[in-house]
Amino acid sequence: MFGTEAEVMFASHHWPRFGNERIQEVLRAQRDLYANLNSQVLHFANQGVTINEIHNVYEPPESIANNWFNRGYHGSVEHNVRAVINRYLGYWDANPATLIPLSPADSAPLYVEMMGGADAILAKGQQLFDTGQYFHAVEILNKLVYAEPDNAAAKDLLADNFEQIGYQQENPGLRNSFLAGAYELRSPLPTGTATETATPDVIQAMPTGLFLDYIAIKMDSRKAGDTEFTINIVHPDIEEEYILELSNATLTNIEGYQVETPDLTLTIDRAQLVPVMIGKATIDAQIDAGNAQAEGDRSVLTQLASLLTDFEMTFEVMPGTEGAAAVPGRYDPEAGPSGVEGNPFQVKTVNAGELPN
Structure with a gap:
């Protein structure tokens, strides 16, 4: 709209551009970058190139790629071309063999057996590494690591290949992924205080409905069995109402409604719920x-509390790297967060006659 008039352009990830001629050059080249990527990926897709092949087929034209502001310093062509196919055609490549695949740990032992065992794979992997065929080496060594997670030689050689691939990547996201994989293969999972994404300020900013969705994510359906209950939640201070229902081992909520015969009605100002949400009270x-x-029946809250899982962000990504000591400073589901004794959603079981009027 203002391309022919603008004299200064501020854009994310870049410093300002000055002068209309330069601004038009940048905008036109970036327009063509995204348009070319979208249309040409679909061009190849309509000729049978799949989501598992497109990153090895598509290349942007040199006239686009040779502009430094079009280089993949934040996003990568390898990610984005697959995202285009995923948007229009989905994640599946239409080959029935990949429709319901075995998990890697289940299929890997067969590959290792058919390739002649660990020693043969290690020898071939080393040969491929020595000749710079890192992606080919990764293909077979990854199978071995999944089949034998405790095979230190396999993990070290796979890490060596990840490292070399990472060093060659211009894109930081790709580079860091390979180098992080190499680090994990060579080291136990790190100790120390792990990154906590569900911080008090994030949780406090959640609307109650979103917070209840978060509780549904924390709930382990496998533990719920045939447990069922409904809870009416009322926030008098902000005039909001919710239904929280557990049925079919699934926790859902609806804003703006109340059931006529709930198992429990919980009336609490939103301001008084916040300390519970951030783990400062129960x-x-x-x-x-x-x-x-x-x-x-307040016991339904105890039932709900017993179904909740505290997520640990120290799970392994690469096989055989789990088993480091427990991370200090993390939330203990028995002790509760921030010094609160017990699960923050836990309440004591009371008899009907003990309920307040």
């Missing part, structure tokens, strides 16, 4: 302090 404590009222 529902039980808020009820005892008079900051919330519970009418009905």
Whole structure:
């Protein structure tokens, strides 16, 4: 709209551009980059090139790629071309062999057996590494590592190949992925305080409905069995109401409605729910302090609390790297976060006669 008039352009990931001629040059080249990537990926897809092949087929024209502001310093062609096919055609390549594949750990032992065992794979992998055929080496060594996660020689050689591939990547995302894989193969999972994404400020900013969705994610359906309940939640201070329902081992919520005969009605100001959300208090404590009222069967909250899982971000990505000592400073589901004793959603079981009026 303003391309012929703009004299200064501010764009993400770049410093400002000055002068209309330069601005038009950048905008036109970036327009052509994304248009070419989209249309030409679909051009190849309509000739049978699949999502598992397109990153080895598509290349942007030199006139586009030779502009430094079109280089893959933030996104990569390898990611983006597959994203285009995924958008229009989905993740599957239409080969029935890949429709319901075995998990890598289940298929890898057969590959290793058919390739003559670990020694043969290591010898070939070393030969491929020595001749710079790193991707080919990764193809067979990855099978061996999945089949034999404790094979240190296999993990070290796979890490060597990851490292060389990583060094050759212009794109930081690709480079860091390969180097992180190499690091994990050579080292146990790191100790120390892990990155926590569900921080108090993030959780506090969640609308109640989104927070209840988060609780549904934390719930392990395998533990729920045939447990069923409904809870009416009322926030008088912001005039919001929710239904929280567990059925078919699935936790859902609906904003703006109440059921006529819930198992429990929990009335709590949103402001008083926030300490519970960030782990500074429990529902039980808020009820005892008079900051919330519970009418009905409070044991359903205990049932819900027993189904929740605390996520640890220290799971392994590469096989055989798990088993490091527990990360200190992490939330202990028995002790509770931030010094709160017990699960933050845990409440004591009470009899109907003990419920407050």
